[in-house]
Amino acid sequence: MGPLLRDTIIGGLALAMLALATPLASASAGNTGVVQADTDATSGLTTWTWRGEDLSLQLAQLLPDQTRAFFRARGFGTEHADRIAGHCVFQAVLRNHGQRAAIEVDLHDWRSHGPEGNTRPRPDRDWQATWAQEELPEAARIAFRWALFPGEHRFEPGDWLMGMVLFDHPPDTPFDLTLRWRMAGEVRQARLPGLRCADDQRE
Amino acid sequence: MYRIATRLVLLAISTGVATAGADTLTAIEPRPDAPPLELEDLDGREHALDDYHGQVVVVNFWATWCPPCREELPSLQRLWEVLGPDGLVVLGVNVGEDADRIFFFTADYPVDFPLLMDRDATAIDTWPVRGIPTTFVIDPEGRIAYRAIGAREFDHPAILERLRGLQRSLRRDAPAAE
Numbered sequence: 001m002g003p004l005l006r007d008t009i010i011g012g013l014a015l016a017m018l019a020l021a022t023p024l025a026s027a028s029a030g031n032t033g034v035v036q037a038d039t040d041a042t043s044g045l046t047t048w049t050w051r052g053e054d055l056s057l058q059l060a061q062l063l064p065d066q067t068r069a070f071f072r073a074r075g076f077g078t079e080h081a082d083r084i085a086g087h088c089v090f091q092a093v094l095r096n097h098g099q100r101a102a103i104e105v106d107l108h109d110w111r112s113h114g115p116e117g118n119t120r121p122r123p124d125r126d127w128q129a130t131w132a133q134e135e136l137p138e139a140a141r142i143a144f145r146w147a148l149f150p151g152e153h154r155f156e157p158g159d160w161l162m163g164m165v166l167f168d169h170p171p172d173t174p175f176d177l178t179l180r181w182r183m184a185g186e187v188r189q190a191r192l193p194g195l196r197c198a199d200d201q202r203e
Numbered sequence: 204m205y206r207i208a209t210r211l212v213l214l215a216i217s218t219g220v221a222t223a224g225a226d227t228l229t230a231i232e233p234r235p236d237a238p239p240l241e242l243e244d245l246d247g248r249e250h251a252l253d254d255y256h257g258q259v260v261v262v263n264f265w266a267t268w269c270p271p272c273r274e275e276l277p278s279l280q281r282l283w284e285v286l287g288p289d290g291l292v293v294l295g296v297n298v299g300e301d302a303d304r305i306f307f308f309t310a311d312y313p314v315d316f317p318l319l320m321d322r323d324a325t326a327i328d329t330w331p332v333r334g335i336p337t338t339f340v341i342d343p344e345g346r347i348a349y350r351a352i353g354a355r356e357f358d359h360p361a362i363l364e365r366l367r368g369l370q371r372s373l374r375r376d377a378p379a380a381e
Binding site for chain 2: 070074095097138139142143145146147149150152153155156157158159160161162163
């Protein structure tokens with residue numbers, strides 16, 4: 001059995017045990033849908049899950065060390081990996097779980113509301129010119145592009161994607177997030193309260 | 204520790220979202236011609252989409268570091284085992300990684316269908332893909348018939364039935380033997 005498969009099985013067993021043993025940490029109603037926060041007892045990391053009528057979003061905290069390690073393993077030097085890890089990074093899963101219509105998402109329309117004001121996620125397009133100017137290896141730039149959640153996307157019913165979402169907040173910053181999306185010609189939005197960037201001090 | 208913690212987070216995410224809609228394919232109407240695809244596999248053998256004209260082809264864009272891609276890979280292998288004998292082709296197009304990395308990955312995720320290498324991501328840029336995994340089903344005329352964004356269970360009965368339907372349409376359209 002290979003190490004990747006072994007870790008996955010171990011992780012899966014641990015997850016199953018956690019699912020049985022760990023109560024939900026909190027749940028709060030947003031404008032539409034409900035936000036639920038689950039903190040993993042092993043890692044201490046929190047995942048927020050919001051489920052609206054047709055759209056659902058999960059945001060899982062990533063430690064700066066996890067982000068750093070991911071990009072170092074894909075051709076980024078220390079300085080560049082540190083620069084990315086200095087942001088507030090989540091692994092996001094967005095899904096059109098409805099049956100009715102396509103959902104169009106543009107991360108530029110999202111807003112995070114933190115102590116230092118409002119900002120928006122920083123999608124791939126914001127970074128690539130810098131990476132090219134600083135002559136990062138092509139493989140690193142390709143990995144970065146496809147690892148980040150796409151800046152704009154159309155989700156047909158049943159479609160979903162996973163990818164990193166980066167915010168301009170330092171570690172351990174609390175913030176609310178306003179989602180906006182377009183469905184059947186209408187712009188819709190929801191506010192997810194009480195999110196928090198992972199803490200860089202956690203071991 | 205971090206490795207396992209990361210897996211826990213990703214597994215929690217993927218198990219929670221991958222179950223519903225695992226059988227959905229989006230029908231593309233009207234069917235556009237598939238973009239060209241000419242890439243080498245791990246053995247250095249060239250594959251062109253045109254080589255498979257007249258067959259149903261499943262083109263899956265993926266990467267080793269992408270958790271949903273890993274999740275669906277075994278089901279693509281099972282799809283290949285079930286419908287491959289009837290002429291269905293599966294092409295896994297790896298994005299941006301080298302042969303060594305893919306080769307070692309296949310020790311944990313063994314597949315028999317061709318794994319093509321799009322090292323510089325030029326091929327994927329010619330396809331309508333914004334995120335991976337994205338999978339296209341190409342009909343025997345070389346047109347995109349279905350698309351799936353995000354992982355699926357490709358051997359789900361509903362998906363198998365749709366793909367068999369494409370294969371049956373091929374046989375219906377074929378001229379009768381003289």
